[in-house]
Amino acid sequence: MGSLEVWSLIKQGWRRKPEQEDKVRRLISNLPYEDLRRKYQPNRQYANNSIKTTKYTVWSFIPMNLFEQFHRFANVYFVVIAMLNFVPIVNAFEPGVALIPICVILILTAIKDAWEDFRRYQADKQLNNMPCSIYSRKEKDFVSKCWKDVRVGDFVKVVCNEVIPADILLLHSSDPNGVCHIETANLDGETNLKQRQIVRGFAAPDGSFQPEYFSSIIYCEKPSNNLNRFKGYLDKPDKKKIGFGKENLLLRGCTVRNTDEAAGIVVYAGHETKAMLNNKGPRYKRSKLERKVNTDVLFCVALLFIMCLIGALGYFIWLETFPDIPPFVPPDSNNNYISPALSGFYMFFTMVILLQVLIPISLYVSIELIKVGQIFFITNDIDLYDEETDSRIQCRALNITEDLGQIKYIFSDKTGTLTENKMVFRRCSVMGIEYCHRENGDHCNGSASFMDFFLALAICNTVVVSTAMLPRQFRFPNFGGNPDKHNENIQCLNSQLRCRLQSLLKRMGSLSHIVNSFQSIPEKSSKSRSSLKDVKEEEAEDYSDSGSNNPSRRNSSASHHSEEERGTVSDPNGLCYEAESPDEAALVYAAKAYGFTLLARAPDRVTVRLPQGAVLSFEVLDTLAFDSTRKRMSVVVRHPITREVVIYTKGADSAIMELLDCHGRSNKRKKIASKTQRHLDLYASAGLRTLCIAKKVLSEQAYDDWASIRQEAESTIDNREELLMETAVHLETNLTLLGATGIEDRLQDDVPATIAALREAGIQVWVLTGDKNETAVNIAYSCRLFNQGDMVFTLNTDSRSILDCTLGEVRRYTAPSQSWSFQSIVGAVMPTESTGPTFGLVIEGRTLSMVFEAHLQMKLLELARHCRSVLCCRVTPLQKSAVVKLVRNKLKVMTLSIGDGANDVNMIQTADIGIGISGQEGMQAVMASDFAITHFKHLKKLLLVHGHWCYSRLAKMVIYFFYKNVMYVNLLFWYQFYCGFSGTAMIDYWLMIFFNLFFTSTPPIMFGIMDRDISAETLLGLPELYKTGQNSEFYKRATFWIVMLDAFYQSLVCFFIPYWTYQGSDIDIFTFGTPMNTVSLFTILLHLAIEIKSWTAIHWGFMVGSVLLYFIVALIFSAICINCNPPSNPYWIMENQMADPVFYLVCIITTVVALLPRYIIRVLQGTLALSPLVQARKLDRLSTEARDQQIKNWKSQRSPSEVPTNLVSPVDSFSNSFEQSFYNSSLEREMPDMQWDSNEETQNTFSKGHRRSISTMTV
């Protein structure tokens, strides 16, 4: 490149600066400017790759941290008070000393912030200094540099298993097909490989890459956090534009796999990369408890105001009582006396300073510390740890732990949350024949369709094949068998297919412990039986590997798991399939099980081995990717033998069925379609996920026409998505139905038990799913969301008026239930399970939007409140969050949303607590969540145990904190009546400050972190204990005032017993105050001791330590403080007091009298055991067996009908019901024209039992 050219480019770069405001980012190669100063760099305005996630620098730490801390109201209050100390007229004691508490609090918080920031700094430093290869023009090669040196416009090379340093536009790959595989686990948690392609036209024929010759200008969009959106184009010097998209982008943080090396130009670096933009820090929410605390703090402020007012008035009146100026009323320093009214006014502020501790400022710091401790324990819970992913529970929101104990409504996603999102191929329907049905008999004449069907399964996907040779962490030791062995046994494709299908299904059935309907069918031809045995051996492996090769597969039971590990190892072909959606993988594995093995996939070629052993290689002409609007995907291939252009389409039945080529010749196709539809309905009602497979053969001409339009669409930059979609829709018409598949999404472990426990805990569980009605209802039954005996209302209508009446009508049915729900509010214990029928509500997304449009929300809620469960199907993400918002705002309850996918993000963010399941569908849900868990079942312990603990601990601690401050401050207040309301304290101010700061601060914090009122086992055994938290029983308005009363009582006792003891003696002020201080220390600590429910060594340590600390500090302080507080000072007073027996006598009696009422009430509560909590605590004292027995008795007492003896395994009932419904419906309905959704009228399906009898009520 000549220097002239360089110069023009520099000018270009110079001129380009204002373009920053544009919507696009324009960048060019850095290489021509390599050694120029930064000023001349063309891409200098873009962020470089060094990242800084720290909030502060060494220099800015103090001002910035202070600034942030003063954003808190509490701290501002404290500082204002501290300032007030310096106003001379207020006559404060030692202003410097008054600063100590606020300084300690600020310093503590600052240390915490600094430590967190330092950890971030270290992480940043580590990242910034990771090595990478950047192309250097001088060296004519890639040189090793650090991540932080990467700039936009640099050419960077990454090798296999290396982490990508920035967002790179892929221009070169060592792969001959120009692809590069990346693993995005770091970014979104998905462990399957994603394929990325080099930008079109950059495939170098000789496989070398020469960045010097890159002279195009890149236009791409501005940095955004959307991982799935990226588009732009290259402006070549010859004015040709080449479009590119997200499939050409390597994302920072991902790992290169299966590709030796790849290179490209950096488009986004550092903070502008998608990974960093997605990485938002922890979120701050305010918990319900904290909101309550804030109102009570306001009550304290009011109390303080009243007390100060009394003080001011008292001072005024006191001054007025004297006939003359007494010698002890001090004039100001100029020997003037100010008027009593003005003195009274000043006294108000003096009082504010004296009594400031009434506002529990340190409460906020304490709460924060406690939450840190609570989160430590939650994240350290081994029961919430998942072995397989090696992940603990993540607490992303740091300050809402106690909300976990107050949840009333749970909104759950279905797929991936209740279910594993781990698909198992269960059934299929080919050409209108439900596969395992006996009547279907011989189907040899359908072979072509079968061929197509399975080819479609194998081809129509975006599954990536990785093999043993490629560097992936899987191990493939020798496998004894010959992979082709079984092929020799095959005479007829059809019979083999049949055998394989049977054995496969059987295998699946036994594997998942499902009594498959297959076994109950006595048919088996002798021929297939004979060949069954040896095939079965193979299939066993085939299947088990098909299940487990998916690396993200999880299983809870360890033994089960190890078994499946062996399955992985024994893969005969060394093939691994990595799919973007688990459905796809399931289908490919299924196809493979029938012999249609997907061998390789390249962008333009897909290779399949047929059962006969022949290998077909299809040229892939185009892939129309899946999107949620079309609900389908298609692959356009050229058949290697017939050279036909074939489109294979796979998608949701609703999406495919409409596109079928129905108007046409044969009645046969219609028949097949309706039969298939019937099968689909059956699958759905059995809880299977359905997909339709269709195909279309395209003429060469038609394809060419379409391809050119497509080409055009691809290279546009504006509204490209719409154009692409249009072209796709254009192509996917007049399809021929090949068949349908039913894939089972297994329930996660312990989901029914978890839901049952949650419900017992008084939590309403709603399921919001995008799935179709039948699938959702069946999952609801199998996870015991609905019970067999429940009445289930299904609301499904488009009409507003009908909906309105129906809601009213249906409510009549629930009317009897109203009475008992009223009872339960009144306080009868647990009538829900035992009395009357229970109700379930199923509502469709369409109906739901009608509810919102027609303002029928309250009616719906009214109805929903009487229902045991509500199931919303076919809802959009927005509707999900609308439902959550509705319940949250209208019912004023605490809500929790749990989900795993991007479609749950809205509802997760709307609810009071959002929980993400780090599952198969990426990390978006987790990113948005407050807590991230790995399994739904963890919710049980998280809520019932940790929720209860966190809530009860924090609530009790907060209450205690209020008590503590009021009690202590009141001592000073009572003294005001004996010192002329002059704001004197009878306790030395150092000891006063230390009292709150050191002597009594750690026990409540320890209490808030560690107290365990009821053991985890009992909490899990008796979920109804959770209700105490739901009803905020530990911290009600009344609780606050009761504890205030107690504080007043105790402070009166602590003041007046010493007062009367020392009244009329020659006692001096601090000698008088010392026993009060000591007594209040004992009272305050022993008050806590009454509240502490379990005493561990740590509890003892803190309590005894606090007392010791008090005495040690007081003794030392009294011994050294000769001139602290003249003229009367604390010197030697503690020592004197401790030598006086009366001191001890006063301490003992005062403490006893002060605590007697509370103690007696606690004893009576403990004896009468009215509250379930006390009963549960008694259970805790028993041995394990006795406790379990008691828990059983307890449960049977409470809900006699709910004895778990007749519990059928949900899976069994599931398969039985499938069977039953299958036969029932096939007998009952002949060719049903089943359009579930198109009914214009409302269906109120009262389903008793598992659709044993279906009656329809028409309104």
Next chain:
Amino acid sequence: MKNQGTTNRPDNTAFDQQRLPAWQPVLSAGIVIPGFLLVGLAFIGIGVALFVTSRSIQVLENDYTGTGSSVHCSECVNPKTTPCTCQLNFSLSALFQGPVFLYYGLSNYFQNVRGYGSLRRPSSSCAPYQYDQNTTIAPCGSVANSMFNDTFTLYQLVNATRKTVPLDGKGIAWWTDYNIKFRNPPEVDGSLAAAFNGTVKPVNWPKPVYDLDPTNPANNGFLNQDFLVWMRTAALPDFWKLYRRITEGEYASGLPAGNYTLEIQYNYPVANFAGRKSVIFSNTSWMGGKNQFLGIAYLVTGSLCVVMSAVMLIVYAKFNSPDEDF
């Protein structure tokens, strides 16, 4: 970025899993009955001891304000009659057990007012009694300025002659006040007065600080016992302050029965704050001065505990579920 090498598994320790062995007391009637009973009985015991001790302490208090109900020293109420000496006669029918302490009492005197003396910022603790016409006041401050200055002399009337009862003014202040906290300026040429050169007496004082006790040169300056006693801020507005002890000679074992006269130098005005002055003779026990309250409080609380234990017994009998075993 995740650390692939190390496992993320939480430690399975009792602490991390919140399974530390714990004592989980359940408060219930059954367990507290003996506790209440024991505490109650112990309190009653202590109460009786305190009560009896307190009963044995003799206190003789005489108000000599001269106004209101008090008849003594009414002639001195008028502030113009200065100096004014008045007499207070009393008789003891029995021996007043020694050692006897003589206190003066002030009521409605708020020595604990903030700004008066205590809890005032040190820098300004003396204002406005720091300078008198630009000369430093010693001792400065309003407390010192308003020092109580009535004096008492006690006579026993033996056969119509007045016999002086020796009053011991040594060691009435706190040992720490006398030995550590307060210090006289170093004497100049063996003279304390010279040490206070350049200072003036407080406005209300008749005598300078180095001349407080003419009888005992060692009892002067800042180390004057009466001054030290006064400087120790009283906790409550009605307070006593120790004036003298009667420990010497024949009175060491107490004041024998007989008639006594207390001669009072009535100097200190109390009218401007509606206060009262009194003089108190008292003896002490191991628990200090006379105090009925503590004994009664113990007795009442003790009885309450015993009653509670009875109540708890009833509750226990009525509500105890059979499956509880303690």
